[in-house]
Amino acid sequence: MDHPTPYGSERVSRQRHRIAEVVSGLGLAFTVVDLARELRERGERSGLSTVYRAVTAMDRSGYIERVGSRQGSALYVRCARHGHHHHLVCTGCGSVAHAECPLDESAMRGVSDTGFTITAHEVVLYGLCDGCAPRGAPGGRD
Amino acid sequence: MDHPTPYGSERVSRQRHRIAEVVSGLGLAFTVVDLARELRERGERSGLSTVYRAVTAMDRSGYIERVGSRQGSALYVRCARHGHHHHLVCTGCGSVAHAECPLDESAMRGVSDTGFTITAHEVVLYGLCDGCAPRGAPGGRD
DNA sequence: TTTACTGCAAATCCTTTGCAGTCTG
DNA sequence: CAGACTGCAAAGGATTTGCAGTAAA
Numbered sequence: 612m613d614h615p616t617p618y619g620s621e622r623v624s625r626q627r628h629r630i631a632e633v634v635s636g637l638g639l640a641f642t643v644v645d646l647a648r649e650l651r652e653r654g655e656r657s658g659l660s661t662v663y664r665a666v667t668a669m670d671r672s673g674y675i676e677r678v679g680s681r682q683g684s685a686l687y688v689r690c691a692r693h694g695h696h697h698h699l700v701c702t703g704c705g706s707v708a709h710a711e712c713p714l715d716e717s718a719m720r721g722v723s724d725t726g727f728t729i730t731a732h733e734v735v736l737y738g739l740c741d742g743c744a745p746r747g748a749p750g751g752r753d
Numbered sequence: 754m755d756h757p758t759p760y761g762s763e764r765v766s767r768q769r770h771r772i773a774e775v776v777s778g779l780g781l782a783f784t785v786v787d788l789a790r791e792l793r794e795r796g797e798r799s800g801l802s803t804v805y806r807a808v809t810a811m812d813r814s815g816y817i818e819r820v821g822s823r824q825g826s827a828l829y830v831r832c833a834r835h836g837h838h839h840h841l842v843c844t845g846c847g848s849v850a851h852a853e854c855p856l857d858e859s860a861m862r863g864v865s866d867t868g869f870t871i872t873a874h875e876v877v878l879y880g881l882c883d884g885c886a887p888r889g890a891p892g893g894r895d
Numbered sequence: 896t897t898t899a900c901t902g903c904a905a906a907t908c909c910t911t912t913g914c915a916g917t918c919t920g
Numbered sequence: 921c922a923g924a925c926t927g928c929a930a931a932g933g934a935t936t937t938g939c940a941g942t943a944a945a
Contacts, residue, residue: 615920620924620925621919621920621923621924621925622918622919622920622923622924622925623919623920624917624918624919624924624925624926625918626925626926627925642909643909643910644909656927657926657927658926658927658928659910659927659928660910660911660912660926660927660928660929661925661926661927663909663910663911664911664925664926665925667911679875682908683908683909683934683935684908684909684910685909685910699864699867699869699871701869702872702873708864708867708868708869709867710864710867711860711864713855713856713857713860713864714855715855715860718853718855718857718860722841722850722852722853722855722878725841725850725851725852725882726850726882726883727841727843727850727878727880727881727882727883727886728880728881728886729841729878729879729880730844730879730880730881731844731878731879731880732876732877732878732879733821733875733876733877733879734874734875734876735874735875736864736869736871736873736874737871737872737873737874737875738869738870738871738872738873739869739870739872740867740868740869741868741869744869744870762899762900763898763899763900763944763945764898764899764900764943764944764945765944765945766899766900766901766942766943766944767943767944768900768901769900784934785934785935786934798902799901799902800901800902800903801902801903801935802901802902802903802904802935802936802937803900803901803902805934805935805936806900806901806936807900809935809936824933825909825910825933825934826933826934826935827934827935
């Protein structure tokens, strides 16, 4: 189950290498199309399907993680942090912060009253980062 | 901003009426296609786009709520409960339970260290209900 | 009568796949 | 060389939209 590269590809083609490179330099949440555009702007001509395949591989290997969606497209972010946690995505600039899982024992207990056995959960937090938050005036529409 | 019907339509056509009726009788999470199939099985011939439009209206009015996705399709459930809460969806049979929001003050605090102002969050819990849980043998894949 | 609602087909959007050619190991 | 990887075009699946006809109010 181990891949020869940290980002999940078996062979390191020029594209896969450049893609991983660009991704790790982004720091922001991105969609596949964002990434493809970014690559194009840096002079890398890669087909959209190639980027999709690379992203799929990086997601499987844990090099990146899915952090919600934006207008129907999957959002990803490079994530080097280990262990179970969630992400906070700034709807202003796309920057991402890590967040502890809020589903601690007491939260689980409050839920298990229902007789359900929880097998998976999704927690995505959206907000505004320091730089994007309008001081004094809260607010925020989707 | 108030609609003449609890499920968000301006006029109560036969379809909209039947759709709301079927929805409220379901009790399970459903996709638009599920709902369309259900209607068809009950002898109601309604176009898929009509069902999409009805579901959109019911969602806007709060008659139903979105509770995650299943295989890429949006999942909804009739929800009469008021106030902020989340849902627990059984991946076995589709039954839904309500759950308190785990994002209490302490959880928020753990997150606000990041400097982010949280404006929205999504919490979806998946699991197995009493009837679907294999007693003794835990487990659960996505 | 007014105009929301309906059905159908066409159009969008995101994502996946089939294939033949290219390149890594 | 074997088989991953690539690009392109086509296919898929979910959801939306344009339009003319139907039916609530």
